[in-house]
Amino acid sequence: MDIATLLGLVIGMTVVVMAILVGSDLWIFLNLPGFLIVVAGTFAATLIKFPINQVFVAFKDGTKAAFINEKSDPKTLITIALDLARKARKGGLLALESVEIENDFFKKGIQMCVDGQNAAVIRKAMTSEMELTIQRHAEGSKIFRGIGDSAPAFGMIGTLVGLVQMLSSMEDPKTIGPAMAIALLTTLYGALIANLIALPIADKLESKTDTERMTRSLIIDSVVEIQAGQNPRVLAQLLQVYLPENQRHLAELEEEEAAAE
Incomplete structure (x- = not known):
C-alpha cells in the first residue's frame, strides 16, 4: 500500500x-446533475481521445501506481543478484532453478538462464518487455493528463449550462444567488477531479515508470552477468552505479563477504 x-x-x-x-x-x-456532467462528460471525452482498451488499462495501471508500492528497490535487487551470482559460480546455472525469487521480471530472466539461453537473447527479450511496459505506463500517464485537461473544461460547461438556466428564469430575484452557487459547483468538481486525482496519478505513473526503468535495467544487467558466470565482486562493482552515493558501501560490503567465502 x-x-x-x-x-x-x-x-x-x-x-x-x-x-x-x-x-x-x-x-x-x-449537486448530482453537475457532478454527472463533469464525470460523464470527462469519461466521454476520454473515450473519444483514446482507444477504449487503452483507457481501461490506464485505469488499472493508474490505480496500481497510486495505491500499490513496489518493494523492489535497487539495494534489495543487488543483494539478490550477488547471492544468485555466488550460487551460480558454485553449482552452475542449474542450481538457480530451485531458488525462490519474488520479483517476476527477475525470476523470468533467471529461468531463461537456466533454460540455456545466451546473453544476447536474454538481453533482447528482457529489454523488449521492459520497453513495452514503460510504453504502456506512458500511455496511461497521457490518458490521465487528458482527464486532467477535460475535467475542468466540463466543469466550465456545467457552469455555463447552469447560468443559462438561471438567466432564463429570473422572475424571482431571490433565486438568483442560490442558482448561481449551484452553477459554479461544476467548476469546483472539475478542478478537484483534475488537481486532486487525475494529474497527481499521471505524475505518479511517470515517477514510477522512471523507477521501474532503472530497476529493470539493473535486473537485466544482473541476469546477463550471472549468465556469463561473472565474479560476485566484479558484479557488485558493476551494479553499484544504480545506488545513491550514500548507499554504495553496500557493494563494498558484498565484495568483502564474497572474498571471505
Whole structure:
C-alpha cells in the first residue's frame, strides 16, 4: 500500500471539507446533475481521445501506481543478484532453478538462464518487455493528463449550462444567488477531479515508470552477468552505479563477504 497516496487524498479532501464547513453547510456543495456532467462528460471525452482498451488499462495501471508500492528497490535487487551470482559460480546455472525469487521480471530472466539461453537473447527479450511496459505506463500517464485537461473544461460547461438556466428564469430575484452557487459547483468538481486525482496519478505513473526503468535495467544487467558466470565482486562493482552515493558501501560490503567465502 502506498501510504503517500492515501495520505494525500485524505489531507486534500479534509482541507476542502473543513474550508466548506467553516463558512457554510456541506450539503449546499452537493449537486448530482453537475457532478454527472463533469464525470460523464470527462469519461466521454476520454473515450473519444483514446482507444477504449487503452483507457481501461490506464485505469488499472493508474490505480496500481497510486495505491500499490513496489518493494523492489535497487539495494534489495543487488543483494539478490550477488547471492544468485555466488550460487551460480558454485553449482552452475542449474542450481538457480530451485531458488525462490519474488520479483517476476527477475525470476523470468533467471529461468531463461537456466533454460540455456545466451546473453544476447536474454538481453533482447528482457529489454523488449521492459520497453513495452514503460510504453504502456506512458500511455496511461497521457490518458490521465487528458482527464486532467477535460475535467475542468466540463466543469466550465456545467457552469455555463447552469447560468443559462438561471438567466432564463429570473422572475424571482431571490433565486438568483442560490442558482448561481449551484452553477459554479461544476467548476469546483472539475478542478478537484483534475488537481486532486487525475494529474497527481499521471505524475505518479511517470515517477514510477522512471523507477521501474532503472530497476529493470539493473535486473537485466544482473541476469546477463550471472549468465556469463561473472565474479560476485566484479558484479557488485558493476551494479553499484544504480545506488545513491550514500548507499554504495553496500557493494563494498558484498565484495568483502564474497572474498571471505
